[in-house]
Amino acid sequence: MGKTVGKTTVRRAAAALLAAGEVTTSGVALAAPAGAATGGTWRADLAHVDGDDVNVEAVGSALTLTDSAWHRTDLLTAGSQGYLVSAAQQLASPVNRVTANVVADLPKATDVQIEVRGRTGTDDWTEWTPAGAQAAAFARPVGVVQTRIWLSSTTDGVRPTVREVDLTGSTTADARATAAGVTTPLTYTIYATREGLTGHTTANGHVIASNDHFVALPSGKALSPKGTGNYTVRVCKTDGSRCEYAPVWDVGPWNTKDDYWNPASIRAEYKDLPQGQPEAYAAYHNDYNGGKDDLGYAVGNPAGIDLADGVFNSGLVLADNGNVKVTYLWTGSAAATGIVTTAGDPMNVRESGSTSAAVKGLAANYAKVNIECYVNGDPVTGTFGTSTIWDRIGPGDFISDAYVKTGSDDPVAPLC
Numbered sequence: 001m002g003k004t005v006g007k008t009t010v011r012r013a014a015a016a017l018l019a020a021g022e023v024t025t026s027g028v029a030l031a032a033p034a035g036a037a038t039g040g041t042w043r044a045d046l047a048h049v050d051g052d053d054v055n056v057e058a059v060g061s062a063l064t065l066t067d068s069a070w071h072r073t074d075l076l077t078a079g080s081q082g083y084l085v086s087a088a089q090q091l092a093s094p095v096n097r098v099t100a101n102v103v104a105d106l107p108k109a110t111d112v113q114i115e116v117r118g119r120t121g122t123d124d125w126t127e128w129t130p131a132g133a134q135a136a137a138f139a140r141p142v143g144v145v146q147t148r149i150w151l152s153s154t155t156d157g158v159r160p161t162v163r164e165v166d167l168t169g170s171t172t173a174d175a176r177a178t179a180a181g182v183t184t185p186l187t188y189t190i191y192a193t194r195e196g197l198t199g200h201t202t203a204n205g206h207v208i209a210s211n212d213h214f215v216a217l218p219s220g221k222a223l224s225p226k227g228t229g230n231y232t233v234r235v236c237k238t239d240g241s242r243c244e245y246a247p248v249w250d251v252g253p254w255n256t257k258d259d260y261w262n263p264a265s266i267r268a269e270y271k272d273l274p275q276g277q278p279e280a281y282a283a284y285h286n287d288y289n290g291g292k293d294d295l296g297y298a299v300g301n302p303a304g305i306d307l308a309d310g311v312f313n314s315g316l317v318l319a320d321n322g323n324v325k326v327t328y329l330w331t332g333s334a335a336a337t338g339i340v341t342t343a344g345d346p347m348n349v350r351e352s353g354s355t356s357a358a359v360k361g362l363a364a365n366y367a368k369v370n371i372e373c374y375v376n377g378d379p380v381t382g383t384f385g386t387s388t389i390w391d392r393i394g395p396g397d398f399i400s401d402a403y404v405k406t407g408s409d410d411p412v413a414p415l416c
Contacts, residue, residue: 040093044086044147044165052225054205055082056151063162065151072203079109079154085225086147088119094141095169100131103164110160113150115220116167118142122407123337123368125230125330127221127259130268131167145169150220185332185370186261188276188304189238192324193253195306202250211314213346213364216250216306218278219259219268222330224248229339229366234327234394235307236361237316243349243361243397244315245329245340245369246308253303254280254293260304261328269294278304310346315362327394335370336412338391338404341383349397353377353390360397369393373416374401385409392416 046063049056057066065080072081100114115128118138128148129136147167151160195216200208202216205226215233217223222231229247236243257268260278264271270279273288281302282288293299305326312318340347346362353375363369370393377390382402389401389411406412 040091041166041168042089044084044149044167046084046149046162046165048087049084052205052227053082053084054201054203054226055080056084056149059161061163063149063151065153065159068153068159069156072201078156079152080156080159081150081152083148083150086149088144088146089167091143091145091169093171094143095145095171096138096141097135097170097172098131098138098145099135099168099170100147101164101166101168102162105161105163107153107158107160109155109158110151110153112160112162113152114165115148115150117146117148119144119146123230123339127231127262127330128223129221135170141171183332183334185234185327185329186276187325187327188261189323190278190304190326191281191302191322192235192305192307192312192318192326193301193303193321194312194318195250195252195308198309203252204249206249208308211310212308213244213246213310213315213362214249214308215246215311216252216308217248217259218252218255218280218304219257220251221259221262221268222248222328223251224366227366229364229368230330232329232368233305234329235305235311235316236325236327237318238323238325240325240395241360242316243394244311244346245349245361245363245367245393246311246315247364247366247368249308250306253301253306254278254283254297254299255295257294258304261331278302280304311362311364315346315364329368329370332370335372336406338369338371338393338401338406338412340365340367340369340399340403341405342403343383347399347403349393349399350390351396351398353398355380357398363393363399369399369404371404371406371413373413374411375416 047058055066068080098116104112114131116131116136117128118126224230224247231248258279280299283291283299284302340363342365346364348359349361350357355378371391379388380400380402387402390398
């Protein structure tokens with residue numbers, strides 16, 4: 001659908017987008033809780049492998065690892081890993097718990113982990129939550145559920161095989177499932193490092209390009225599937241002078257299960273640490289966990305976020321590793337949302353609704369942004385046609401609606 005000005009809709013090829021000036025260069029069955037109302041039972045499709053899956057293949061109706069010796073070099077010295085993201089499952093009625101039953105062949109040194117996430121709106125996903133020995137519980141009822149199936153091995157040439165994954169949704173008054181969510185997204189000051197690693201593959205299967213625009217967080221709970229920005233951060237210099245809105249496409253630095261932005265009731269590990277403090281910070285400064293991360297490596301800096309080169313150099317224009325302010329945009333629920341869609345390059349974030357206004361930073365392709373309100377400003381022709389609408393996505397941060405997928409040609413938030 002194109003953005004319109006009057007009755008004229010303008011569409012442009014990807015190559016022409018730069019001209020507008022806004023794009024810059026063995027299974028255990030888990031029983032449902034007693035008295036729960038069932039939301040239905042379904043089976044994950046293991047035979048459909050596509051572009052958002054990593055190093056897995058279907059063999060008949062079963063799922064296994066494609067390359068039994070492929071892994072991210074920063075996590076393993078041998079073995080393999082990969083995952084399948086299933087198609088979204090529409091439920092007959094909303095649920096706030098999901099349990100899983102897995103049938104798998106698990107040779108020694110292999111493992112299979114099941115995670116699920118739920119959706120309440122068009123693109124409003126919860127974090128990925130383990131559905132293993134303890135059922136996954138959501139903070140609010142969800143009508144759509146997606147499953148992520150992780151396969152791993154610590155020995156080259158040895159593969160697990162998953163034959164069935166059956167899931168059951170239910171509704172319960174469990175306190176974990178009814179905890180109130182936050183309205184304003186969480187923000188913490190975090191030590192950041194530059195990721196680099198051009199040519200390597202991220203945890204979601206993206207091959208890192210020169211001057212790339214994404215970030216890594218040390219937990220798979222907020223890992224966006226390839227080609228999406230379901231989980232996006234706003235990362236800024238501590239003085240707020242430059243920011244970038246970027247999707248979470250990798251896991252790291254240091255830890256792999258440290259969702260430090262969550263409260264202790266939800267945080268997967270290190271529940272005794274203050275909310276907002278990465279384990280790496282405590283290990284580096286206070287010798288927490290013997291100064292090691294969850295993989296047993298000695299922590300060499302206190303980083304809780306990695307920035308791809310484009311975010312580090314172009315988005316924030318940083319001179320060295322150091323503290324940044326990070327807002328975890330999916331943790332809030334106060335604003336309308338849109339998806340930045342630029343055909344590749346990031347777009348300029350400006351201080352007002354004008355193409356001549358000062359540039360305050362960037363918004364990466366695929367970033368999911370919170371639209372707080374809008375103003376009418378200079379017309380811009382972009383991915384979705386021509387529009388005079390400018391969306392405010394943060395404090396004094398405006399982007400042209402011509403590059404934002406909102407599902408409407410009209411404003412989706414109030415006038416500023």
